[in-house]
Amino acid sequence: MTHLISAADLAHEIEGVVVIDVRWTLTTGAAANPGRDDYERGHVPGAFFVDLDTELAAPPGEGGRHPLPDPAIVERALRRCGVSDSSRVVVYDGRESFAAARAWWVFRWVGLTDVRVLDGGYAAWQAADLPVSTQEPEPRDGGFRARPGAMPTTDATGAGAWPGSGLLLDARAAERYAGEVEPIDPVAGHIPGALNSPTASWLTREGRFRDDLAAHWREVADGHDGEPVAVYCGSGVTAAHHALALAELGIEATLYPGSWSEWVRDPSRPVATGR
Template identity: 70%
Template sequence: MTHLISADELAHEIEDVVVLDVRWALTTANTPAGRADYDAGHVPGAFFVDLDAELAAPPGEGGRHPLPDPTVVQALLRRAGITEHTRVVVYDGKESYAAARAWWVLRWVGVPDVRVLDGGYAAWLAAGLPVSTDEPADRHGDVVVRPGALPTLDADGAAALARDGLLLDARAPERYAGETEPIDPVAGHVPGAVNSPTTAWVTDDGTFRRDLAEHWAAVTEGVDLGDGRVGVYCGSGVTAAHEMLALAELGIDTVLYPGSWSEWIRDPARPIALGHQPG
């Protein structure tokens, strides 16, 4: 089973699916720019999703992007006309980092059939497919969300998995090593976590690399996989979902630490490792 869909495949199926546009970026004024991108043009019939407001709760004790309020997600899904049996396709601008967060959140609340447009809106444009500036009307779906359909890790669980299984850190190597930290107030990584930058799982055109199995073998070469369980975290639980999507394509089950590094460092008693080794 693949969790991805190509632009041509989506064009063929577009009348039979609900499409969600999850383009997400920050302007220099630190305000979401995804809506402006959507208004300028999107996949016909796509509904805009605000990642910060609809796929995450406000920043706080749970980190920069805590799990969203299920009632907020339900309102989003109903606005898009989603029912118990709806097939959903999500996309973002290119690399699918934000789209993967939507893919994970929707499955977490019990929506079973969610796919990601590989290469995002850039792939749709590259295929020469039509775009729209019209926003679809509210479709009044009746889906009932059931949060908890996917497992998650808390900080203690992440620490245990780093010790007994495999905990992946999806951030850039320099952030993992603690050499720089442009976003969070403390640098470093969870002791025992293995660095696997999510940017390494995609190609220059934003699509997932075709040699996923070979890349996974390189990531885990010489690594003690412990009991075989795999968890993933990043800075705030967004790009970690992208790595989970890549591993899902390989049939590898993973579990997300939603709070990620931005939650881990809120407790000064939690240990911090530095350098390019798990520690």
């Protein structure tokens, strides 16, 4: 079963699915998510807006910049969108599906089973010359019940030990992995033993998932593609994108939600640099 849906297929199925817009931009101290403004300027007709920072993550703290959210908050967000336990849900963001993958992962983590991502996001919808709307639907009263724990996770201890028995993938850009630059977190580098697999390398120039995901995965795994996989990034957002790509290949990846932003909060944890 694919976890992705094309703009054309969504247009065909739209009456039978709940569409959720999760456009989001990484900001440092901004008062609000610019994704909400983008939503108000135009969105897929009937789409509800869910905020990544407040509804798909807990407040920043010891667990990193985007800790896992309170399941009750996710439940309320989904109910507001009219979601029940049996609903079919499609999520999208602006283009590359980074935030949409986080929504896909979180919604599945709380027990929603039928969640797909609009491949190429809102940009793909517009490129297909499909209708847009500025009307926000009225809140609904869905009956979804959160049952957290349906997706595998690991903590800092588990992530640190992972390279001893499997593949630990770092989804950040190569220069951040190498410790050459670090624009967000206080320490540069990566978890020792992790392999770098930049999120952008899984995408086409149009922001869609590559057609040759299997071949790309073999290149990334470098002969270790039968080993268990865990993924992390800066704060657990783009790592979910890796989990989505691997799910398309039938591989269940374990997410380290705290990621680098949690790892470096403890100065006793080792840090590696270099490519």
